[in-house]
Amino acid sequence: MIFEWDDDKAAANLRKHHVAFELAELVWDDPAHIIVFDRYENDEERWHAIGLVRGILILTVVHTLPTGDDENSIRIISARKATADERKRYEAQDD
Numbered sequence: 001m002i003f004e005w006d007d008d009k010a011a012a013n014l015r016k017h018h019v020a021f022e023l024a025e026l027v028w029d030d031p032a033h034i035i036v037f038d039r040y041e042n043d044e045e046r047w048h049a050i051g052l053v054r055g056i057l058i059l060t061v062v063h064t065l066p067t068g069d070d071e072n073s074i075r076i077i078s079a080r081k082a083t084a085d086e087r088k089r090y091e092a093q094d095d
Helices: 007-017 021-029 084-094
Strands: 002-004 034-041 044-053 057-064 073-081
Touching: 007 021, 007 073, 021 044, 021 057, 021 073, 034 084, 044 084, 057 084
Parallel strands: 002 073
Antiparallel strands: 034 044, 044 057, 057 073
8 A cells, every 4th residue: 555645734734733744554454444434625535544553553544546557556545543523433343
């Protein structure tokens, strides 16, 4: 999987949410991560990936899914610690 992002957006995200996009990539290393549709905005679908990073931190990563010629490329839009509801949704998989 190839990850891409806007460098200015990544810097702004780090300042606001204290999560680097390089760390956010690790969500996809979690075999139990989930992908949830968020919304349609700016002519593209936005999705949430929710997963465990480094065994201790559940992150939510807003991203686009691969399409067309970029079938292996995910564009990260934002990343942050998961909300309580997002953590519950992630943890509910084990039930």
